[in-house]
Amino acid sequence: MKRPLIVAANWKMNGSLTLVEQMTNAFNGFVVNDNVAIVICPSFPYLAAFAAAAKNANLSENIHLGAQNVSAQEKGAFTGEVSTTMLKDVSVSYVVVGHSERRNLYNETIMDVALKVKSVLEAGLTPILCIGESEAQRVAEQTNEILASQLQPVIDIIGIKKFVDVVIAYEPVWAIGTGKTASPHVAQTTHQFIRQFLTNIDADVANKVPLLYGGSLNATTSEELFAQTDIDGGLIGGASLKVDEFKLICSTAKGK
Numbered sequence: 713m714k715r716p717l718i719v720a721a722n723w724k725m726n727g728s729l730t731l732v733e734q735m736t737n738a739f740n741g742f743v744v745n746d747n748v749a750i751v752i753c754p755s756f757p758y759l760a761a762f763a764a765a766a767k768n769a770n771l772s773e774n775i776h777l778g779a780q781n782v783s784a785q786e787k788g789a790f791t792g793e794v795s796t797t798m799l800k801d802v803s804v805s806y807v808v809v810g811h812s813e814r815r816n817l818y819n820e821t822i823m824d825v826a827l828k829v830k831s832v833l834e835a836g837l838t839p840i841l842c843i844g845e846s847e848a849q850r851v852a853e854q855t856n857e858i859l860a861s862q863l864q865p866v867i868d869i870i871g872i873k874k875f876v877d878v879v880i881a882y883e884p885v886w887a888i889g890t891g892k893t894a895s896p897h898v899a900q901t902t903h904q905f906i907r908q909f910l911t912n913i914d915a916d917v918a919n920k921v922p923l924l925y926g927g928s929l930n931a932t933t934s935e936e937l938f939a940q941t942d943i944d945g946g947l948i949g950g951a952s953l954k955v956d957e958f959k960l961i962c963s964t965a966k967g968k
């Protein structure tokens with residue numbers, strides 16, 4: 713079974729209408745390699761603008777729109793929150809869930825993350841579930857334990873079978889925005905652990921789940937990382953804001 717390769721851009725709290733325009737212009741006519749999907753995740757205010765610009769430009773149908781967060785609630789008195797229905801209204805099909813910045817800066821708990829994954833799936837959207845250890849946890853050789861503790865509650869809540877519709881992004885916190893990209897060996901070894909963890913529960917499902925790497929991934933490191941057996945693409949922050957570099961990263965994504 714060939715897993716798709718996914719290249720996802722996480723703009724975080726960056727970008728502008730100008731970047732939306734530059735990005736959609738840059739990808740006008742861009743040929744996405746076979747078995748590859750590109751996902752652009754701007755901030756909420758730019759989702760509708762991106763969807764409209766994408767419609768006007770000649771964007772490949774393999775370029776999708778993603779959100780960086782969502783509420784686990786359906787609707788109602790939740791000031792400042794955004795629902796899955798709203799995201800679908802503006803053509804979003806992927807949602808980043810449980811990014812370490814949300815967990816660490818906004819106190820999202822493992823349970824919050826699991827419930828968000830559940831509601832994203834129930835809405836028919838694809839969650840990009842982020843997991844990853846801190847530097848101190850890696851040094852203390854707790855990486856595998858931490859990753860398992862971040863995955864297990866989600867498995868408990870949605871059931872392993874539903875993971876065929878989930879994308880997992882392994883993002884070591886020490887590599888995010890630091891320039892310290894994990895080496896292909898470290899990334900592959902950790903991805904292999906994640907795949908094995910899922911395999912122990914359901915081998916068929918484990919084989920289908922795309923595992924993305926994230927953390928200072930750039931155009932210099934993408935090709936080698938994407939070539940690793942258990943790395944099925946990337947979640948890219950800083951480098952996704954540079955139109956030319958992001959395009960280059962997308963060109964290095966070759967479906968396996």
Ligand code: PGA
Binds near residue numbers: 929
């Ligand atoms: P970075 O961010 O590429 O800037 O390290 C990745 C992420 O946090 O998704």
